[in-house]
Amino acid sequence: MLTVSMMLLLEKLFQLSYDANSAMLLVENVFQLTLMLTVSMMLLVENVFQLTLMLTVSLMLLAVKLFPLTCEFLEGEKTFYFRAQKFYEDVPATEEGMMGDFIEVSHADLEGSRKFLSKFMNYLPRRSWIMTWLWIQGPGNAGSSFALDCGSGIGRVSRSVLLPVFQKVDLVDMVERFLLTAHQDFLDQDQVDRVETLFCYNLQDFIPTRDKYDVVWIQWVACHLTDKDLMNFLRRCKKSLRPDGVIILKDNMARQGAKLDVSDSSVSRHLDIMRVIIAAAGLQILAVEHQDGFPDIIMPVWMIAMR
Missing domain, CATH: 1.10.287 (Helix Hairpins)
Structure with a gap:
């Protein structure tokens, strides 16, 4: 002008x-x-x-x-994480306990996870007509040597999704009795033999070994991290990947904004907010898929693959 x-x-x-x-x-x-x-x-x-x-x-x-969640301090522990620890003290170490009030969707969840994982694997197990296992070429590039199950609980995902594919798996969870149940009762003996390490850690403090894992699986536990801690944890997971490795995050996603449940200190984020956190962690999204087969009463569950 x-x-x-x-x-x-x-x-x-x-x-x-x-x-x-x-x-x-x-x-x-x-x-x-x-x-x-x-x-x-x-x-x-x-x-x-x-x-x-x-x-x-x-x-x-x-x-x-x-960064919508700022942590206050209570008796030396962050309130946000303190509430989650108190909540899981009363959760039974069973598959029903891991699924809360929705055990009926466990099969659909596991089947959806297996199909999503298969898209990134270079080799996949298949049962032959003589009831023996064969390895066939997969559509992806990720190896099948080692996986990390984050927020593993009693090993529900490891037993049905990861151990059928990977030679070895590490489990990490903040609740010791969940890990002991996985080792002593829940996993088959062959699977127990292929679990290398049980890490009893909070994910905000856990540092995965560098260059170790083909797949890092993070299911229904990202919601228990503040945005900043989740971003930093994803950065550490990125460093733990082997060449062509993949991080897969599966969690409840809010239909709008972010929803905080103070009873167990879980925050459900909209998919767009999760994308921002992933980008801030320096990761590239490879695929995003909605989990089908869940009733409408359940918050939408999404799977995100990244590296």
Whole structure:
């Protein structure tokens, strides 16, 4: 607008300079154009202020979106994590306990997980017609040597999804009795022999071994991490991947925004918020898939593969 006004002013001056009788008209036009310039400057300053305000608000909203959970301290423990630990003290070390009130969807969950995992594997087990296992070429590039089961509980996912595919699996969970149940009761003996390590750690403190895992599986436990701790944990998981390794996160996703359940300190995030956290962790999303076969009463469950 300033450039246009200046051009108009120069054009007027050039035209009027040839007419001595137009001096008054020249003064009037100069006054009008000066007024236009002043108004334009005021509008420009106002627009700059508005844009600056919009940018500031946007950055504030991004910060709130990315880190909505701030942890207070209670008797030396973070309140957010303290509540989760107290909640799981009363959860039975059974498959029903791991599934809460929705044991009926366990089969659909495991089947969906197996199908999603198979998309990224270079070799997959198949039972032959003589009831022996064969390894066939898979569609992906991830190896089948080692997997990490994060928030493993009693090993429900390891038993039915990971151990049928991988030679070895590590389990990590914050509840010791869940891990002991996995080792002593829940897993088959052949599977127990292929579990290398049981890590009793909170994920916000756990540091996976670098360059060790073909797949890191994170199911129904990302919801128990604050946004910042989840971002940092994903960064550490990225460093733990072998070449062509994949991180798979499966969790409840809110239909809108983020929903905090204070009873067990779980936060369900909208898929878009999860995408922001994943990007902030320096990871690239490979695939996203909705878990089918769950009743509508259950919050939507999504699977995200990344590396």
